[in-house]
Amino acid sequence: LKLRASWGMLGNQNIGTYPFASTLSLGAAAMGKQVVAIAALNNMANDVISWETSEMTNIGLDITLLESISATFDWYNKITSDILLELDIPSIIGLNAPYQNAGQVRNRGWELSLGYRGATGDFRYAVDFNLSDVKNEVLDLRGVNRTGLTVDREGYPINSIYALQSDGYFTSDDEITEHATQYGTVAPGDIRYVNQNDDDIINDLDKVIIGSTIPRYTYGMAVDLSYKNITLNAFFQGVGKADGYLYGRAIQPFYSGASAYEIHKDYWTTDNTDAAFPRLTFGDAGNNYQHSSFWMKDASYLRLKNLQIGYNFPAATLKKVGLQEARFYVNGQNIFTLDKFWDGYDVETPVGTGTNYPQVKVYSAGIEVKF
Numbered sequence: 001l002k003l004r005a006s007w008g009m010l011g012n013q014n015i016g017t018y019p020f021a022s023t024l025s026l027g028a029a030a031m032g033k034q035v036v037a038i039a040a041l042n043n044m045a046n047d048v049i050s051w052e053t054s055e056m057t058n059i060g061l062d063i064t065l066l067e068s069i070s071a072t073f074d075w076y077n078k079i080t081s082d083i084l085l086e087l088d089i090p091s092i093i094g095l096n097a098p099y100q101n102a103g104q105v106r107n108r109g110w111e112l113s114l115g116y117r118g119a120t121g122d123f124r125y126a127v128d129f130n131l132s133d134v135k136n137e138v139l140d141l142r143g144v145n146r147t148g149l150t151v152d153r154e155g156y157p158i159n160s161i162y163a164l165q166s167d168g169y170f171t172s173d174d175e176i177t178e179h180a181t182q183y184g185t186v187a188p189g190d191i192r193y194v195n196q197n198d199d200d201i202i203n204d205l206d207k208v209i210i211g212s213t214i215p216r217y218t219y220g221m222a223v224d225l226s227y228k229n230i231t232l233n234a235f236f237q238g239v240g241k242a243d244g245y246l247y248g249r250a251i252q253p254f255y256s257g258a259s260a261y262e263i264h265k266d267y268w269t270t271d272n273t274d275a276a277f278p279r280l281t282f283g284d285a286g287n288n289y290q291h292s293s294f295w296m297k298d299a300s301y302l303r304l305k306n307l308q309i310g311y312n313f314p315a316a317t318l319k320k321v322g323l324q325e326a327r328f329y330v331n332g333q334n335i336f337t338l339d340k341f342w343d344g345y346d347v348e349t350p351v352g353t354g355t356n357y358p359q360v361k362v363y364s365a366g367i368e369v370k371f
Contacts, residue, residue, distance in 0.1 A: 004060035004074075011051040015084055019099050020047050044089070046098040054080045070115040078107045079139070087142055102142045105158060109134035126224040136214050147204065149245070149291050150213060150351060161211040161245055161351060164202065165194040166294035169268055169278065184286025189268035189279030191288050210293040211243030213351045215300070229312040235305045244299030244341055245351045251342075252289050253280060263343050301339035301347045307332045325370040333362040 022045040029038045060074040083103030086096075110133055117126035136157040146152065150159040170176050170192050180195040182202045196206040217240035225232040253260035253267075267277040278288040310329035318326055337359075341347040346358040 001064075002062040004058070004062070006056075006058045006060075008056055010054045010056070012054060012080075013051050015052060019043070019045065020049050021045055042096060044093065044095040044098040046100060049084065049099055049101055050082060052080055052082050052084070052101075054078060068116060068118045070113075072113045073110065074112075075110045076108070080105045080107075085141065085144055087144060102140070103138070104140040106137050106139050107134055108137075122228045124226045127221065129219070129221045131217065131219045133217050134214070135216065136212075147207075149247075151209075153209060156209050157212040157214045159213045159351070160209045161213065161243060161296060162207055163210050163291035163293060163296070164207055165196070165210060166292045167192045167194050169273065171273065182287050183290060186287055187279065188270075191278050191290075191292065191294050193290070193292060207291075211245070211296050213243065215239035215242035217241055217300075229314065231308075231310045231312070233306070233308045233310075235307075236302060237305050238300070238302040240300045242299040243296055243351070244347060244349065245296045246342055246345055246349065247289070247291065247295055250345060251277070251295055253277075261344065297342060298340045299347050301337055301341070303337040304335040305333065307335055323369060323371060325368070327368040328366075329368070330365045331363070334359045335361060 022041060023043070024039040025042050026037065026039050028035050030036075056076060056078040058074060058076045060072065063069075063071040065071075081104045082101035083105060084099040085102040086098070087100050087102060089095075089097045111130070112132070113128065113130040115126070115128045117124075119125070138152050138154050138156060138158060141152060141154050143154075147162070149162065151162040152158055153160060153162075168191075170179070170186060170188050170190050172188055175192075176186050176188070179192060180200045180202050182190075182193060193202045193206065195202060196208060199205070218238075219240065220235070220237040223232070223234045223236075249255035249258060253264040264277055264280075266272070266275050268275040268279045281288070308329055308331040310327055313323075313326040313328070315325075318324065337347065339347045344358075348359070
């Protein structure tokens with residue numbers, strides 16, 4: 001049994017181009033009938049900026065029981081200060097705002113790992129499991145609020161998903177008339193949005209934080225089994241309490257003139273009011289394809305990342321043919337995934353990229369020989 005505790009501060013010099021110096025942009029311009037070289041100062045510099053600083057406190061516990069069970073637990077609190085931000089400056093200055101040490105972010109969480117190994121006769125086994133939880137929070141941005149699909153806002157995680165909050169489908173013309181004005185021409189089967197500020201119009205002022213791109217829980221498990229000359233190794237991994245988001249060609253039929261996907265066939269009609277997609281339109285990116293919670297789904301998953309089964313040939317047999325070791329194995333990667341994400345899309349697709357090339361299953365077999 002061992003109890004650990006630590007505290008430390010660390011500087012981070014990996015902060016981009018470290019914009020501390022005043023630099024001139026060179027170019028050319030026509031003056032009269034001549035082309036002359038020019039130079040201009042466009043960006044304000046800040047010669048007193050410094051590295052980011054991370055302060056971390058950690059408390060840990062290591063346990064070993066009966067030589068077969070091991071456990072490690074860590075709790076940590078990490079605060080990163082002096083993050084470089086472009087704070088607003090008066091436009092009368094005539095230069096782009098400089099970077100300043102102003103932001104502060106906290107990561108707080110815990111990590112747990114468990115291990116169990118043993119043997120019964122010729123059967124040997126080992127199981128290792130790990131689970132971690134992290135809560136990311138922006139503590140200070142000096143009031144700076146940027147817009148976009150992913151944003152940083154005080155009190156929320158970094159790169160939070162910022163969009164409209166959907167409220168199902170419109171089901172009738174009367175419902176559309178009574179609701180706040182939305183984007184373009186709206187009809188039954190279109191997505192209905194929540195009017196957050198009760199001003200009878202849906203626009204960017206109604207956007208709120210709807211999710212996070214940082215998963216709360218990450219876990220994995222490795223299993224190693226052997227019986228005489230047969231071995232089995234498996235690795236599972238996944239995340240819990242995570243949000244995923246797709247847009248563009250992933251959700252819009254006939255995107256940029258392309259064909260519709262198989263999943264787009266489940267669209268809203270009067271006979272299919274519980275459809276996965278709104279009413280079918282062509283060349284209309286107005287109302288239904290605004291960034292909203294309608295297109296966000298649970299991105300938690302469990303995946304069998306790797307599975308390998310092998311056979312070690314007996315030493316007595318190998319000695320007869322002049323070999324020291326020989327092993328045959330079959331291997332599979334990304335064998336199956338359990339999730340509730342959009343059909344046909346990888347649950348690990350980063351938010352903000354639209355679509356990514358999906359994970360592929362790979363099966364292989366081989367022989368390892370040692371002379």
